[in-house]
Amino acid sequence: MTEAKEKIRQFVISNFLFGQDNGLTANASFLEQGIIDSTGVLELVAFVESQFGIKVEDAELIPDNFDSIDAVAAYLGRKRPTHK
Amino acid sequence: MTFTRQSLAIDPAKEAERISEALRRFLSKDLHRRGLVVGLSGGVDSSVVASLAVRALGKDRVFGLLMPERESSEDTLRLSEGIARALGIQFAKEDITILLEAAGFYRRYQESVATVVPGFESNWKSKLVTSGSNDPAGFTVFSIVAESPNGNRIQKRLPLKAYLEIVAATNFKQRIRKMLEYHHADRLNFAVAGTPNRLEYDQGFFVKNGDGSADIKPIAHLYKCQVYALGHYLGVPAEILSRPPTTDTYSLPQGQDEFFFAVPVEQLDLCLYGKNHGIEPEAVANAASLKAEHVRAIWKDIDRKRATTRPLHLPPLLVEKVSEIQLNGEAPKI
Numbered sequence: 001m002t003e004a005k006e007k008i009r010q011f012v013i014s015n016f017l018f019g020q021d022n023g024l025t026a027n028a029s030f031l032e033q034g035i036i037d038s039t040g041v042l043e044l045v046a047f048v049e050s051q052f053g054i055k056v057e058d059a060e061l062i063p064d065n066f067d068s069i070d071a072v073a074a075y076l077g078r079k080r081p082t083h084k
Numbered sequence: 085m086t087f088t089r090q091s092l093a094i095d096p097a098k099e100a101e102r103i104s105e106a107l108r109r110f111l112s113k114d115l116h117r118r119g120l121v122v123g124l125s126g127g128v129d130s131s132v133v134a135s136l137a138v139r140a141l142g143k144d145r146v147f148g149l150l151m152p153e154r155e156s157s158e159d160t161l162r163l164s165e166g167i168a169r170a171l172g173i174q175f176a177k178e179d180i181t182i183l184l185e186a187a188g189f190y191r192r193y194q195e196s197v198a199t200v201v202p203g204f205e206s207n208w209k210s211k212l213v214t215s216g217s218n219d220p221a222g223f224t225v226f227s228i229v230a231e232s233p234n235g236n237r238i239q240k241r242l243p244l245k246a247y248l249e250i251v252a253a254t255n256f257k258q259r260i261r262k263m264l265e266y267h268h269a270d271r272l273n274f275a276v277a278g279t280p281n282r283l284e285y286d287q288g289f290f291v292k293n294g295d296g297s298a299d300i301k302p303i304a305h306l307y308k309c310q311v312y313a314l315g316h317y318l319g320v321p322a323e324i325l326s327r328p329p330t331t332d333t334y335s336l337p338q339g340q341d342e343f344f345f346a347v348p349v350e351q352l353d354l355c356l357y358g359k360n361h362g363i364e365p366e367a368v369a370n371a372a373s374l375k376a377e378h379v380r381a382i383w384k385d386i387d388r389k390r391a392t393t394r395p396l397h398l399p400p401l402l403v404e405k406v407s408e409i410q411l412n413g414e415a416p417k418i
Contacts (some may be wrong), residue, residue, distance in 0.1 A: 040222035
């Protein structure tokens with residue numbers, strides 16, 4: 001897993017799952033699994049903005065970009081093409 | 085049998101009788117109280133609850149509470165006093181502005197909004213809106229709409245901290261009102277009636293220990309159109325019946341569908357009923373003038389809201405069951 005992906009994974013586990021990873025996979029849908037609700041998405045956005053130094057625009061706040069570890073990592077890849 | 089709006093129709097006379105009988109039974113057998121306190125907002129739900137209470141118990145056993153504050157719509161006070169007088173019940177007006185000031189509501193709210201809308205002052209108006217109505221399959225994004233005294237409107241997406249603080253502040257309104265309802269109930273040896281309809285109850289659209297708290301919720305099983313049907317039958321004034329559902333929580337008028345529900349209540353009635361009764365999405369779509377894929381997305385949103393708001397319904401969680409105390413109105417095993 002890339003460094004960014006691992007950071008995202010760790011954040012989700014510690015912030016939403018109280019440290020229990022429960023077999024969380026990189027492509028598991030947060031919404032379907034009930035891991036994250038609308039308030040949770042804002043926490044994820046705040047984390048991603050401060051951790052990776054980006055600004056998430058309103059139009060980017062969609063499940064395609066935020067609904068799984070893979071989705072967030074891919075979104076970051078597009079926002080910061082020079083980083084891993 | 086084609087699914088239409090008519091499929092939700094009730095027999096209002098029968099339903100009124102069923103609810104009246106239940107109110108009398110709950111008060112005498114379960115609650116041991118002599119009447120009901122009803123917070124009146126001038127909306128159809130609380131007006132129907134008060135009317136049902138009077139029908140069941142007589143006007144001497146129903147006490148109305150009007151609880152306006154600085155940001156309440158003017159219609160609220162006029163219509164709520166109107167229904168109280170029409171029903172002939174005892175009622176009191178308790179202005180909660182000073183209580184809200186003491187709790188720091190106005191200051192906390194203004195400070196939180198100002199972190200997102202610089203220059204936001206207490207003489208501005210504002211409301212919370214969600215993006216949910218445009219794309220129920222996506223995330224719900226909360227924004228603040230702020231209007232300056234000269235009429236300029238700004239809309240900004242809320243970061244988490246500001247969103248939580250704003251909701252935590254406005255929740256004072258519901259909780260202070262419920263505190264007053266229970267004060268009068270205790271004073272009169274009455275119980276407190278809650279006024280949620282089925283959409284609000286099912287979807288968790290209430291404040292925990294605010295309007296979510298009650299001894300009886302007489303219309304929590306009724307879809308909104310069924311509440312209106314009862315309203316017509318019980319003679320609730322036409323002006324109340326034609327008033328659009330509002331939260332009456334923010335200084336700018338805020339529709340319930342702007343803030344919480346993904347679609348207007350007329351359509352949510354049909355979608356929720358259809359989902360609960362296993363109706364095909366295409367049939368629901370037809371009845372609601374929506375596309376079938378939109379209905380499916382709304383159904384997903386219904387499930388999501390149920391899951392997210394489940395904690396609001398839960399009683400206190402116990403590490404170990406105390407079996408001598410039975411909840412759910414079952415008599416304890418002696």
